[in-house]
Amino acid sequence: MIVVLIILLVIAVLAAWIVRTAGWRFALQRLGSALLILVLVTFITSFLLRLVGVEESQREVLRELGLSENAQPCVSALGTGATFDEVNRCVDERGLDDDPFTQYAKWAGDVLRGDLGPAFYKSGDAEPLTGTIAQRMPRTAWLFLYSQFIALAVAVPLGIWSAYQAGRPPRGIPKIAWPIGVAAMLIVSWAFGWTLAAVILLALLVPTAIYHGLRGGRGGDTAVNMLAFVLLSVPAFVLGETLRYVFSIQRGWYSLSGYAPWGDGVGTHLKSIWLPALVLGLAAAPVYLRLLRADMIQNLQQDFVAVAKAKGMSNTHILLRHVLRPSTVTLLTVAGLNIAQLVNGAIVVEFIFDFDGMGSYLLEAVARREFFAVQTLVALVAVLFILANTIVDMLYTVVDPRVRAQAPT
Amino acid sequence: MTNVAPDMARASVAAAAITEAARPKRKVNWVFRFAVGWLALVVVICMLGELLPFVKDPNERDAQAISQGPSWDHWFGTASFGQDVFSRVVIGGRISLFVGFAVTVIGIALGGLLGLLAGFLRGWVDAVVRVIISVTLAIPALLLVIFIVAIQGQSLRTVIIAVSLLAIPALARIVRGSTLQVADRDFVKAAKVLGVKKLSILVREVLPNVMPTLVSFAFLTFGIVLVAESSLSFLGLSVEAPTITWGSIIGEGRIKFAETPHMVFLPGAVLFLTVLSLNFVGDQLLKRFDIKESGI
Numbered sequence: 001m002i003v004v005l006i007i008l009l010v011i012a013v014l015a016a017w018i019v020r021t022a023g024w025r026f027a028l029q030r031l032g033s034a035l036l037i038l039v040l041v042t043f044i045t046s047f048l049l050r051l052v053g054v055e056e057s058q059r060e061v062l063r064e065l066g067l068s069e070n071a072q073p074c075v076s077a078l079g080t081g082a083t084f085d086e087v088n089r090c091v092d093e094r095g096l097d098d099d100p101f102t103q104y105a106k107w108a109g110d111v112l113r114g115d116l117g118p119a120f121y122k123s124g125d126a127e128p129l130t131g132t133i134a135q136r137m138p139r140t141a142w143l144f145l146y147s148q149f150i151a152l153a154v155a156v157p158l159g160i161w162s163a164y165q166a167g168r169p170p171r172g173i174p175k176i177a178w179p180i181g182v183a184a185m186l187i188v189s190w191a192f193g194w195t196l197a198a199v200i201l202l203a204l205l206v207p208t209a210i211y212h213g214l215r216g217g218r219g220g221d222t223a224v225n226m227l228a229f230v231l232l233s234v235p236a237f238v239l240g241e242t243l244r245y246v247f248s249i250q251r252g253w254y255s256l257s258g259y260a261p262w263g264d265g266v267g268t269h270l271k272s273i274w275l276p277a278l279v280l281g282l283a284a285a286p287v288y289l290r291l292l293r294a295d296m297i298q299n300l301q302q303d304f305v306a307v308a309k310a311k312g313m314s315n316t317h318i319l320l321r322h323v324l325r326p327s328t329v330t331l332l333t334v335a336g337l338n339i340a341q342l343v344n345g346a347i348v349v350e351f352i353f354d355f356d357g358m359g360s361y362l363l364e365a366v367a368r369r370e371f372f373a374v375q376t377l378v379a380l381v382a383v384l385f386i387l388a389n390t391i392v393d394m395l396y397t398v399v400d401p402r403v404r405a406q407a408p409t
Numbered sequence: 410m411t412n413v414a415p416d417m418a419r420a421s422v423a424a425a426a427i428t429e430a431a432r433p434k435r436k437v438n439w440v441f442r443f444a445v446g447w448l449a450l451v452v453v454i455c456m457l458g459e460l461l462p463f464v465k466d467p468n469e470r471d472a473q474a475i476s477q478g479p480s481w482d483h484w485f486g487t488a489s490f491g492q493d494v495f496s497r498v499v500i501g502g503r504i505s506l507f508v509g510f511a512v513t514v515i516g517i518a519l520g521g522l523l524g525l526l527a528g529f530l531r532g533w534v535d536a537v538v539r540v541i542i543s544v545t546l547a548i549p550a551l552l553l554v555i556f557i558v559a560i561q562g563q564s565l566r567t568v569i570i571a572v573s574l575l576a577i578p579a580l581a582r583i584v585r586g587s588t589l590q591v592a593d594r595d596f597v598k599a600a601k602v603l604g605v606k607k608l609s610i611l612v613r614e615v616l617p618n619v620m621p622t623l624v625s626f627a628f629l630t631f632g633i634v635l636v637a638e639s640s641l642s643f644l645g646l647s648v649e650a651p652t653i654t655w656g657s658i659i660g661e662g663r664i665k666f667a668e669t670p671h672m673v674f675l676p677g678a679v680l681f682l683t684v685l686s687l688n689f690v691g692d693q694l695l696k697r698f699d700i701k702e703s704g705i
Contacts, residue, residue, distance in 0.1 A: 002662060033543075040544045045556070052560050166428045221428070229692075231683035235636045237643045237656075238677035241663055245674075249667055290417050294424035301427060337413045343549035348640055352663075362552070366559040377558050382548045389547075 018394045026395070034390040041386070044360045046104045049073055049375050070096040076369035094372065107268055109377075116376050129373055131362060139259050140357035143277055144342055148335070150281025151288055157290030158224050160319055165220035166297055195246050203227065228286040236345050240279045240352040247275055256354050275361040278300070280345045284338060295327040329396060336392030339385055343367070415583050420693060422699050441693050443687035451683055453500040467496040467653060478671050486671035488661065498676050502654035504565070505642075505680075508654075509635045511569050513627050516576030521623055523577070524584025529592055529611050538581060545578040549636065552606075555646055563649045570690060572637055576630055583626050584619060591618045621698035628691030632684045639680055678681050 001016035019027050062071050067087055074090035075082070095103040104378070116129035127283070127402045204227070231239075247253045254275040260268040299305070300323055308318045343359075350359035365373045458464060463484075471491030479486045485494035503704035545553075557571040591597065592615060600610045641647040641655030655676050662672025 006577055037540070037543050037547055040540070041547050044544065045548070047559060048556065103420050133617055152533075166424075175585065216627070230685065233632070233688050234681050235639055235677075235684065237659065240668075241659065241673050242679065245666060245670055264537070286414055290421050291413075294417075294420035297424040298420075334413055334416070336489065339415065340546075340549040344551035344640075347551055347555070352642055362555070366555055366646070371560065374556055378548060380614055380701055383554060385549065386547050 014391060014394070022294060027284045030394060034386055036381055037387050041382045042108065043100075043104050045375050045379045045382070046107050047100050049371055050100065050103075052076065053373055067091075068097050075096060078370060104321050111376065111379075116380075128393060129376060133358070136358050136361055138261070139273075139355065140346055142273060142357065143280060143346060143349075143355070143357060146273060146277035147280035147284060147342065147345075150278055151284040154281065154287035155292060156284040158227075159289050160296065160324060162221040162224035162289075163293045163296035163300065163323075164319060165224075165317070166293075167300060193250055194230055195250055199242065199246055203230070221293075224289070228289045228293075231282060231286040232290070234283075236279065236283045237348045237352060240276075240281060240349055243279055244352060258354075259356060272357075276349045276355050279352075280342065280349050283345050284341065287334065287338060287341070288331060290330055292327055296323055296332045299323045299326055333392055333396055336389045339388055343385075414629065414633065415579070415626065418626075418695055420509065421692070422695050425626045425696055426699060436570050438691065438693065444693075446690045447682055447686045448690065449503065451679070454499055455506055455682070458499055458503060459480045461499075463495075464499050465493045465496045466652075467492060467500040469493070485675040486669070487664060488658075488672060489669065494658065494672055494675065497653050497658050498655065498679055499656050501658055501676075504648060504652060505638055505655045507637060508565070508569055508572065508633050512576050512634045512638075513631045515569070516572040516580045516630055517627055519573075519622060520577040520580030521584050521619075524581040524586075525588050525611065525619065527581070528585040528588025529607075529615055535585075538585065542578040542582050542585075545574065546582070549604070550575045551640060554637065554641060555644075557640065558646050563646060565648050565652075568638065568641065568647050570696065572634055575637070576634060580623075580626065580630060584623060587619050587622045588615060591615050594618075598697035622695070625694035625698060626692065628687050632691070635680070635684055637688070 004328035015027065054351070060074055061088060062068065062075070065084075067075075067084065068091050068148050071087055071091050073096065078086055078090060093098060095106040098106070115128065116133070118128055124398065185197050185201060188200060204223075244254075254271075258272065260272040262269050296319075304322060305318060308322050313322075346357065347362060349355065350357045351363060354360070362374065362377055365377070430681045454464075455463065459466075469492060471487065471493075474483065474491045475489060477483060477487045483493050483495065485498060488494055488497065523541070524537050527535040544698045554568075554575065557574070557578070558567055561567040563572070597610060597614050600614050605614075638647060639654065639656035639659070642654040643660040645660060647654060647656060658676045659673050659680075662669045662676070666673065
């Protein structure tokens with residue numbers, strides 16, 4: 001209850017702020033379109049359920065058994081041990097015989113009242129889905145939070161640095177760097193094994209070396225750009241499996257002993273989550289990195305940068321105070337849109353690391369053919385995504401007054 | 410399939426226009442040639458498959474060679490029943506590449522059409538297409554694909570349809586934006602004033618100018634679809650068991666990871682290099698086709 005109240009309070013404050021800065025018309029227009037998309041998305045997910053057992057042969061079997069021909073989702077969810085009464089009750093409960101609109105209205109009504117249905121029909125004790133969400137959501141939420149922190153911690157400094165380097169005259173790597181690099185790799189491979197050294201080598205040296213050989217000059221920028229490109233092209237599951245092999249199987253630095261909440265101590269908590277968060281963060285980082293770099297390079301061309309330079313401001317001050325500021329706005333929007341990517345990543349990463357979050361619950365529900373729970377989850381994630389983006393969209397106009405003047409498309 | 414990817418690619422191209430103006434032009438882009446060469450190599454080997462002398466039967470079991478590392482006989486090592494992993498990668502690549510190709514073609518045909526009509530006709534067509542785009546992009550991609558595949562059963566057809574449902578709106582959004590820009594240029598306005606038919610303007614003036622962007626994004630989409638399909642089969646939710654894909658080989662290798670790391674790393678490297686090449690080619694094409702404002 002308290003959580004709901006806090007969320008409502010935050011939304012109310014935000015709404016008031018947006019109405020004050022952007023005006024009623026804009027706020028209503030945005031909210032209206034968000035609401036329309038929200039209803040359409042949830043309706044579509046509810047409609048998709050009707051495609052379960054749409055084949056005539058399956059319907060024939062159900063009819064011969066004396067059940068409703070739309071009962072397939074219930075039969076899948078309840079499993080082979082179910083009685084006819086149970087299936088019939090489930091069909092009634094879910095409104096499978098009704099037309100799509102009545103069925104949707106029933107579902108939406110239930111959800112709005114806070115009744116999400118059972119997490120697993122088959123388990124017998126029928127634990128409510130809300131309980132499962134309450135138990136597992138914090139884990140995924142922490143995973144998201146840490147991964148975003150890691151992604152930004154990687155992307156922002158590298159992005160600023162490479163945007164700055166992009167405009168500087170070409171400079172080769174000093175000759176001394178090569179023996180130092182080789183020595184460092186030897187030490188790493190001697191102390192921690194060759195696989196870790198190989199991972200670092202692949203991530204850092206190969207792109208740098210290739211680009212130095214081929215392009216010459218502006219090495220910093222091109223190397224960072226290439227690193228972003230490599231990270232962008234590694235599928236999340238390949239990256240996850242590689243890091244699991246190196247850090248978990250070979251080194252034993254990360255144990256798959258399961259998630260530890262904050263209550264068990266900060267150290268234990270962080271220890272139980274750092275590798276999945278790192279994988280998710282590294283998967284998200286290149287998007288931020290490339291966008292920030294591109295945005296800053298464009299902003300560095302602006303007249304106000306020349307003015308600031310002419311006034312004698314230091315490069316650091318110009319970069320951090322004058323150029324980073326407008327670029328943060330872009331980063332904010334992208335962070336909102338990137339939630340979808342995070343959800344995709346979380347499903348894969350939680351599977352790899354046996355992390356008991358929402359992603360692995362979803363896969364479990366799919367494997368058990370619990371379509372009702374899956375449908376509700378898909379709809380809820382979509383709703384969260386739309387809400388987050390509407391808020392970001394509005395924040396965007398609050399932070400950057402220029403946007404308010406033009407109609408956003 | 411993020412909606413962020415195209416924005417990122419566009420922004421990078423705009424930045425490249427600034428940074429590369431100052432740099433000396435290279436005569437030959439070797440990285441581009443490597444990328445195209447790698448793609449051609451992968452496609453040719455996967456298409457020829459069993460016809461090649463070094464590709465064995467991917468399902469042949471060999472009790473003498475179980476979970477062995479890479480060797481001269483088995484380039485990528487062997488799986489837990491002694492199957493040759495290299496042959497599995499070649500045969501599995503066929504399905505992975507076919508899904509990528511089919512989805513890209515469907516996405517370009519339907520998404521391109523939707524985007525073109527929306528951007529050119531504006532009005533209610535645009536409104537409808539925009540709603541379709543926002544609705545589909547509001548559901549995280551992998552989540553929706555998993556849901557559809559779970560409902561419809563794990564067949565090649567379902568996987569292609571499910572992934573296409575994501576590629577279509579993503580490409581429609583890109584094409585719409587590009588069409589809006591082209592439709593605003595002078596030669597299109599001139600054709601309108603001259604009284605040329607709408608269809609004729611669309612086909613002869615707008616389409617050829619949207620095509621370059623579409624081709625560049627086809628490569629980027631191919632890469633994204635390849636990753637999406639591989640993730641799906643890695644999770645065991647793509648085309649069912651006896652059929653091999655790149656993702657399923659990796660998913661199989663991870664079970665006894667300490668014994669068969671080569672089953673994860675080598676197919677993973679092939680997948681990574683292919684996606685990297687596709688991304689690079691797409692990015693370079695986008696850069697090459699980028700219309701400079703000053704050039705108009």
